[in-house]
Amino acid sequence: MSQVHARLMGVSRVYPAAAGQAAVHALGPLDLDLRRGEFFGVVGPSGCGKSTLLDVVAGLAAPSEGRVTFEQRDVAGEVPDGIGVVFQEDASFGWLTVWDNVAFGLRRAGREAAEVQRRVDEALRFMGLVDFARAYPAQLSGGMRQRVCIARTLVMEPRLILLDEPFGALDAQTRLLMGDELLRLWRASGATVMLITHALDEAAMLSDRVGVMSARPGRFIDIIDTGWARERDSRIAAEPSFGALTARLWSLLRDESLKALGHQRP
Amino acid sequence: MKRRALDMLLVSVALVVLWQALHWRVGEEGLASPAATLRQIGEELESPRFWRHVAETAIAFGWALLYSAGGGLVLGLWFGFRRLAGEVAEPVLTAFASLPKVTLYPIMLLVFGLGLPAKVAFGAIHGIVPVVLFSMAAVRNLAPVLTRTARVLRLDARTTALTVLLPAALPEIVSGLRIGFSLTLLGVLIGEMFAAKRGLGFLIMNAIGLNDSGTIMTVATLLFAFAALANAALLALDRHLHHRGD
Ligand SMILES: Nc1ncnc2c1ncn2[C@@H]1O[C@H](COP(=O)(O)OP(=O)(O)O)[C@@H](O)[C@H]1O
Ligand SMILES: [Mg+2]
Numbered sequence: 001m002s003q004v005h006a007r008l009m010g011v012s013r014v015y016p017a018a019a020g021q022a023a024v025h026a027l028g029p030l031d032l033d034l035r036r037g038e039f040f041g042v043v044g045p046s047g048c049g050k051s052t053l054l055d056v057v058a059g060l061a062a063p064s065e066g067r068v069t070f071e072q073r074d075v076a077g078e079v080p081d082g083i084g085v086v087f088q089e090d091a092s093f094g095w096l097t098v099w100d101n102v103a104f105g106l107r108r109a110g111r112e113a114a115e116v117q118r119r120v121d122e123a124l125r126f127m128g129l130v131d132f133a134r135a136y137p138a139q140l141s142g143g144m145r146q147r148v149c150i151a152r153t154l155v156m157e158p159r160l161i162l163l164d165e166p167f168g169a170l171d172a173q174t175r176l177l178m179g180d181e182l183l184r185l186w187r188a189s190g191a192t193v194m195l196i197t198h199a200l201d202e203a204a205m206l207s208d209r210v211g212v213m214s215a216r217p218g219r220f221i222d223i224i225d226t227g228w229a230r231e232r233d234s235r236i237a238a239e240p241s242f243g244a245l246t247a248r249l250w251s252l253l254r255d256e257s258l259k260a261l262g263h264q265r266p
Numbered sequence: 267m268k269r270r271a272l273d274m275l276l277v278s279v280a281l282v283v284l285w286q287a288l289h290w291r292v293g294e295e296g297l298a299s300p301a302a303t304l305r306q307i308g309e310e311l312e313s314p315r316f317w318r319h320v321a322e323t324a325i326a327f328g329w330a331l332l333y334s335a336g337g338g339l340v341l342g343l344w345f346g347f348r349r350l351a352g353e354v355a356e357p358v359l360t361a362f363a364s365l366p367k368v369t370l371y372p373i374m375l376l377v378f379g380l381g382l383p384a385k386v387a388f389g390a391i392h393g394i395v396p397v398v399l400f401s402m403a404a405v406r407n408l409a410p411v412l413t414r415t416a417r418v419l420r421l422d423a424r425t426t427a428l429t430v431l432l433p434a435a436l437p438e439i440v441s442g443l444r445i446g447f448s449l450t451l452l453g454v455l456i457g458e459m460f461a462a463k464r465g466l467g468f469l470i471m472n473a474i475g476l477n478d479s480g481t482i483m484t485v486a487t488l489l490f491a492f493a494a495l496a497n498a499a500l501l502a503l504d505r506h507l508h509h510r511g512d
Contacts, residue, residue: 060414078420085418089411095433095507105419108429156419 005036005192006057006075006160011066012217013052025217026052029066032211032220034160034194039186041203042196043249044213045260050196051088053218054164057194058085070160084158084191088165092137092148099124099133102151109156123155126185143170143178154185160192161185168198175199176234179206183233200253204245205237212252215259222252274498298480306484322465326382327454330389334450335443337390338397342442345398346405356402363395368456375461385457385465392453393446400442404435437507444500451493 012028027049034040034057044050055061056068059075068075070083079085093101102123106116124130127147137145146166153161163182167175179202186193197203203210210224226245228236236242282300289299298306310316345352371388378384412434416426458467466485473481 058418060417079418081420083418085414087411087414089409091409091411091415093412093430093433095436104429108419108421108425 002035002038004033005038006032006034006070007068008032008057008063009067009069011056011063011068013049013056013061014064027056027216027218028063030219034192037190037192038208039183039206040192040194041207041210042194042213043198043200043203043210043253044218045215045253045257046198047260048213048216048256049218050213051164053213054085054162054194054196058083058162060085082159084153084156084161086146086149086153086161086163086166088168090137090142090145090149092145092152094137096136097133098129098135098137098140098148101137101148102129102155105152105156119155123151126154126188127151127181143167143174146170146178147181150182150185154189157189158191160194161189163193163195165196165198167202175202176237180233182206187230200246200249201237201242204242204249205232205234210249212249213256215256221256224248294479295477296479298483302480303483303487306480307488310484310488316469319464319466319469322462323454323458323467326385326458326465327389327451329382329386330393330450330454331447333386333390334393334446335397338394338442338446339401339439341394342398342401342439343405346402349406352402352406356399359395359398363399367391367453368460371457371460380461380463385454385462388457389450389452389454392456393448393450395446396449397442397446400445401435401439404438404442405431407438408434437504440500440504440507444497444504447500448493448497451489455489 009031010029011032012030013026015024015026017023042050042053052061056063057070057075059068059070059077059079062077070080073080093104096104099120103116103120106119111119121130124133127150129144129147129151132140132144137148140148146169150166167178170178182193182195183206185191195203195206204226207226208228210226211220212222212224213219214221224245227241285297285300289297294302341355345355367388370391374384374387378387408431412430413426416430421429454465455467455470458465459471460467462468466489470482470485473479473485
């Protein structure tokens with residue numbers, strides 16, 4: 001009895017031609033149902049339209065064709081209330097301390113000072129940032145800054161969290177640990193999560209379902225159920241089924257990745 | 267910070283030593299000594315006549331700064347957000363920046379006549395260019411992810427501009443203002459040297475005519491002190507904004 005949380009119907013996106021450049025058909029047409037409370041991973045060759053997919057789901061970009069709904073309502077022209085996004089780029093505000101970064105959204109939303117205090121402190125504790133509350137982003141490593149951005153997102157208590165390769169710039173070990181934190185956050189918040197990643201093992205380890213995208217224009221070639229229990233962490237990487245899963249993802253993606261490389265050849 | 271203060275002190279001492287050496291070489295007629303200048307500074311600071319000149323320059327500088335900073339900001343932000351306008355304006359501005367503005371002075375005198383407006387205009391055209399160029403660059407360098415973050419937080423355009431884009435662009439804007447400040451002062455003084463009957467620039471020009479090296483050095487030293495102090499304050503602000511936290 002899984003409930004649809006966000007739905008894409010016949011969605012495609014074409015970047016219109018501009019200044020000497022041809023139009024780019026970046027995405028779709030594709031259909032997708034994100035189920036309420038699931039952890040949905042997205043993998044695909046680079047340039048296949050993953051970020052475009054995120055933009056369309058979040059309402060940051062309108063689909064050229066098709067419809068997007070979030071909680072049964074059409075997503076049109078703006079980001080609906082209840083969606084949080086963690087971008088690939090560092091989006092921390094350099095002029096604010098970590099604490100003020102995380103408090104920013106609540107303050108703009110006009111929340112009471114006491115509530116801001118409580119929720120920010122809680123988010124910082126959850127992300128292990130308490131000791132850095134007074135620091136500025138420039139004093140932190142890339143991984144810590146991305147944590148600030150995650151804290152800033154989770155403090156708003158979004159019901160759907162979209163992450164675009166948030167750990168792309170981090171080393172492999174840190175990424176594993178951040179993955180564990182993401183799982184913890186997902187379980188604690190009850191939110192629906194869509195994680196875009198280029199790391200197959202990351203997708204296999206974290207997701208309930210993994211959507212595998214084709215080369216551009218991106219479509220889902222397959223959506224794989226991982227069958228993991230809700231209580232899980234990076235230690236499942238040691239299980240034999242994890243290896244089989246990753247291998248399956250790779251066999252699906254290999255041809256598409258080659259195609260994507262071919263596309264870029266002059 | 268200590269280090270910088272020490273450096274400043276060393277540079278100042280070196281300048282005074284050099285000044286004294288030059289004085290010995292060319293004599294009292296050619297270059298007043300540091301000690302004599304210091305004495306004259308003391309006298310001038312007590313003379314109402316001197317303060318009238320200071321006030322004259324200060325008023326012209328205030329207005330010129332208003333135009334160069336305010337006008338520069340408005341133009342710079344506009345050129346930054348309207349990419350096309352900016353692309354047209356940038357080469358023109360860069361060319362204008364390297365033009366010796368003195369060549370424009372006869373035209374300005376024709377337009378504004380002798381007096382305050384000409385000085386103000388001359389100061390403003392000196393100072394406005396860096397302010398425009400820096401604020402334009404500040405806007406262009408804004409990372410798109412900042413706007414996207416603001417959209418996810420469902421901020422309206424005004425709130426986005428005031429609470430996200432402005433603070434993000436501020437450090438670079440302040441750098442432009444700092445340079446604009448010095449150039450505006452320079453422009454006002456040059457304006458006073460060429461066509462004015464009052465003001466510090468006029469005092470210098472007059473002293474040059476009378477070969478009065480004491481007054482030249484007095485005014486120059488005071489201006490130097492003022493410019494150095496103002497610049498140090500703006501630089502501190504600039505550094506604070508640029509290196510917040512590191
Ligand atoms: N603003 C844009 N204008 C034109 N083309 C774009 C734009 N953004 C992305 N693209 C193109 O659309 C395709 C998909 O991009 P993107 O969604 O960023 O891919 P991914 O995130 O999977 O790497 C790429 O070929 C990219 O070059
Ligand atoms: Mg991308």
